[in-house]
Amino acid sequence: MxxxxxxxxxxxxxxxxxxxxxxxxxxxxxxxxxxxxxxxxxxxxxxxxxxxxxxxxxxxxxxxxxxxxxxxxxxxxxxxxxxxxxxxxxxxxxxxxxxxxxxxxxxxxxxxxxxxxxxxxxxxxxxxxxxxxxxxxxxxxxxxxxxxxxxxxxxxxxxxxxxxxxxxxxxxxxxxxxxxxxxxxxxxxxxxxxxxxxxxxxxxxxxxxxxxxxxxxxxxxxxxxxxxxxxxxIGSPGMNFLDGHYVVENGAAAVRFANGTTVAVTPRTALMHEDKVTLGIRPEHVQISPSGAFEAGIELVEPTGFGIIMHLSLHGLPFKIFTLDRSVLNTESTVRVEFPTDSLHLFDGEGQRVD
Structure with missing residues (x-):
């Protein structure tokens, strides 16, 4: 050795x-x-x-x-x-x-x-x-x-x-x-x-x-x-990415997307208001909820046995969910999703991680 x-x-x-x-x-x-x-x-x-x-x-x-x-x-x-x-x-x-x-x-x-x-x-x-x-x-x-x-x-x-x-x-x-x-x-x-x-x-x-x-x-x-x-x-399916801007209002941080919707994130001291960022979330961390903040169109559903991969369209971009909930097989055209704050990743305009 x-x-x-x-x-x-x-x-x-x-x-x-x-x-x-x-x-x-x-x-x-x-x-x-x-x-x-x-x-x-x-x-x-x-x-x-x-x-x-x-x-x-x-x-x-x-x-x-x-x-x-x-x-x-x-x-x-x-x-x-x-x-x-x-x-x-x-x-x-x-x-x-x-x-x-x-x-x-x-x-x-x-x-x-x-x-x-x-x-x-x-x-x-x-x-x-x-x-x-x-x-x-x-x-x-x-x-x-x-x-x-x-x-x-x-x-x-x-x-x-x-x-x-x-x-x-x-x-x-x-x-x-x-x-x-x-x-x-x-x-x-x-x-x-x-x-x-x-x-x-x-x-x-x-x-x-x-x-x-x-x-x-x-x-x-x-x-x-x-x-x-x-x-x-790293990860299968791969991480989802959504481009937006980092915004801070009244001490609360969020990522704002092109259509004006926002996702709350924990504040990053390395980022400035209106900096370009990429929000990342793994398909297995996305939650399906009737009260979810985002509505996504269903394009394809892939049962894998253990779980189900859903191919969605969110803000016109490809987006994936991995779920164990088989009830989604009966969902027809759209699904509402939410992003847990502790599962979000932020990357700056150069593509580097921001903690």
Whole structure:
């Protein structure tokens, strides 16, 4: 296990910048998830840590040792890719033990290590099969087993579950989390799936446009998103946003919308009267009430089993509600809603959170 320090890392492809100065410290034994949309630079950063991409500027240190110029094989890390990258002519046991055989490890020791890893991953009965005889989930477990037997300082996961169906992804998420708790190894996991990020991470690193937007525990990003990007990316369905102006009258604060209606908010000392703001509220926090201050038109209703997602039009803007109340299935054209004050988020004209 090892800590990883990333300092002022930049990456350019020719004259095109991809990463714009990333600073991040990953503690020994921590599970970090890099999350963001396609093209945000998360996989590029992971590949730079692995040594598969050159660093344009900045420094990467593993266990206090600068590794910018070290080849991948000397960094003592193991990587699990989206593609399983298994040797088709080798058995499961041979695939898992390949790196150990390259190191001239004794056969008895190889058998012991492979047996331990296969037991953790439920591969005991599959050791003599070849990859073509395995399911997608089994192949992914073999790829993870191949990484585990190396006993590296850190594990790097590059969207390892993207090729699996939804049910299998759920199962594999649980297995990865249990495996991390058992091994206690430093892990960096890349995904575009915010559900994976929320369920797996000790800390999430939210990235957008090659810039780290926020770093924190999963519920910190959910409860106190640093900006509009994080607020909209974390959470499913995503947060609702309504543009307006911050107004203060007789000591009471509110957000006034274009049609003149207002929503009461707690006062923000950082805002001035008539400042442009964006009001945010998560779909699960919106309350349906006959006496609600706002009337919204119903455009689509999606029963999900556990709850119901309602797609509405509020002030001509798309707006969503997530509710457990099945009576809304009988609602025809409009619904009245209200916004609890303690569930509201405010963002300034630059899109930054205002507390």
């Amino acid at each position: 090892a800590s990883i320090d990333i300092s002022a890392i930049k990456k350019n492809y020719g004259h095109f910048p991809v990463l714009h100065g990333v600073d991040l410290t990953i503690e020994d034994g921590e599970f970090i998830v890099l999350v963001g949309p396609s093209g945000c630079g998360k996989s590029t950063l992971l590949r730079m840590i692995a040594g598969l991409e050159a660093v344009t500027s900045g420094e990467i240190a593993i266990e206090g040792r600068r590794v910018n110029d070290l080849p991948p094989k000397d960094r003592d890390i193991a990587m699990v890719f989206q593609s399983y990258a298994l040797y088709p002519h080798m058995t499961v046991a041979d695939n898992m033990s390949y790196s150990l055989r390259l190191r001239k490890t004794k056969k008895e020791r190889i058998a012991e290590i492979v047996a331990g890893a296969s037991s953790k991953l439920g591969l005991d009965t599959l050791l003599q099969r070849r990859p073509k005889a395995l399911s997608g989930g089994q192949r992914q477990r073999v790829a993870m087993g191949r990484a585990i037997v190396r006993q590296p300082k850190a594990f790097l996961f590059d969207e390892p579950l993207s090729n699996l169906d939804a049910r299998l992804r759920e199962q594999m998420r649980a297995e990865i989390k249990k495996l991390h708790k058992e091994l206690g190894a430093t892990s960096i996991y890349v995904t575009h799936d915010q559900i994976e990020a929320m369920t797996l991470a000790d800390r999430i690193v939210a990235m957008h446009g090659g810039v780290v937007q926020q770093v924190g525990a999963p519920l910190d990003l959910y409860d106190r998103p640093a900006n509009l990007f994080v607020a909209g990316f």
